[in-house]
Amino acid sequence: MRNIEIVQGILDSNEATAEGNRAAFDANGCLAVNVMASPGAGKTSFILRTIEGLGRDTRIGVIEGDMVSTVDAEKVQDAVSAVVQINTKGMPEACALVADMVHVALGRLPLDELDIVLIENVGNLLCPAEFNLGEHLRVVVSSTPEGDDKPLKYPLIFADADAVIINKSDLLPYVDFDMDKYTRAVRNLNPRAPFFPMSCKTGEGVAEWGAWLRNQRPNR
Numbered sequence: 001m002r003n004i005e006i007v008q009g010i011l012d013s014n015e016a017t018a019e020g021n022r023a024a025f026d027a028n029g030c031l032a033v034n035v036m037a038s039p040g041a042g043k044t045s046f047i048l049r050t051i052e053g054l055g056r057d058t059r060i061g062v063i064e065g066d067m068v069s070t071v072d073a074e075k076v077q078d079a080v081s082a083v084v085q086i087n088t089k090g091m092p093e094a095c096a097l098v099a100d101m102v103h104v105a106l107g108r109l110p111l112d113e114l115d116i117v118l119i120e121n122v123g124n125l126l127c128p129a130e131f132n133l134g135e136h137l138r139v140v141v142s143s144t145p146e147g148d149d150k151p152l153k154y155p156l157i158f159a160d161a162d163a164v165i166i167n168k169s170d171l172l173p174y175v176d177f178d179m180d181k182y183t184r185a186v187r188n189l190n191p192r193a194p195f196f197p198m199s200c201k202t203g204e205g206v207a208e209w210g211a212w213l214r215n216q217r218p219n220r
Contacts, residue, residue, distance in 0.1 A: 014131055017099035021106060021134025028111040030061075031217045032119065034133055036157060037141035038150075039123035042167045044072045045200035046141050047118050051079045053210025054116070061114040063105045065097040065122045072120060084108045088122055096127035099134055115217060125150065129157035137216060143168040145175050148182035151189060159189040163196065165209065170199040 025032045037043045044064075051060055061082040064073040073085040084105040088094040091101075102119065109117065119135060121128040140161040142150055145168060151158045158164065164186055166179070183195060194212060198205035 014099045017103050018132040018134040021099055021102050022136070023134075024106055024111060025117065025134065025136065028114070030111050030114050031116045031137070032133070032135040033116065033137045033139055033213070034119045034121060034128070034135035035139050035141060036121045036125070036128045037123065037143075037167075038125045038146060041123075041141045041143040041146065042200050043120050043123065043141055044075055046165060046167060046198070047076060047120055048079060049198070049200045049203070049206045050118065050210065050213065051076070053206040054214060055210075058214070059113060059115045061109045061111075061117045063097075063102060063109070063117060063119045065101070065120055067094060067122065081114060082109050095122060095124050096131055097121050097133060098131045102133045116213075125154040125157050129154075129160060137162040137213075139163045139165060141165040141167050142182070144171050144177040147176065148178045148185070151182065151185035155189050158186050158193075161186075161190060161193045163209075163212070164190075164193050166195065166197045167200060169197045169204055170202050 035043055035047060047062060054060065060080045062076050062080050064083060064085045066072055066087060067089045068087055070085045073083050077083045086097060086101050086105055088097070097119065119133060138161050140157055142165065144166065166182070186193070196205050196209040198209060
């Protein structure tokens with residue numbers, strides 16, 4: 001007989017840290033939202049519009065994930081109560097945030113003074129879906145110029161989403177994007193996630209999205 005060695009999965013350690021992160025959010029009554037999208041979909045603009053839609057009575061912190069630079073953190077720092085930048089370049093999981101990175105960031109956020117933490121993940125539709133950060137909600141942002149086939153190419157991230165944003169709706173007349181086709185593709189993967197067509201440029205859909213998100217906090 002041969003001995004078969006069982007090696008603990010690499011994600012097991014991440015899950016344990018993620019549970020610790022979630023416990024910290026819960027202990028402080030803070031809703032954590034993982035925002036995932038491809039580069040150029042408009043994650044940072046979406047976060048700024050979300051902050052605007054929630055209003056000044058909601059205390060918001062932001063964790064910005066990116067390969068390099070502090071550009072996105074600088075864009076949001078004047079609009080939120082606190083912001084932490086995570087740069088992943090040189091790390092093994094450079095293509096996405098992982099729970100350990102978020103754990104370090106939480107040590108620099110005043111969680112007891114925040115209502116919501118928005119986590120802008122690294123621009124990618126593949127890797128971020130693999131790692132639990134301890135978030136309560138996963139939000140996927142698509143943009144109309146990307147095309148309507150993204151749910152078919154990256155099914156996991158859409159199947160796990162708690163909400164789907166279709167950004168840059170103001171460009172629908174000018175790009176090849178079939179909203180019905182896109183919606184059917186997501187619904188086949190995930191029948192429960194609400195859709196929010198939105199334009200960060202015009203403000204379309206911001207109020208509806210903000211109202212839905214605000215209502216999620218008492219449920220936690």
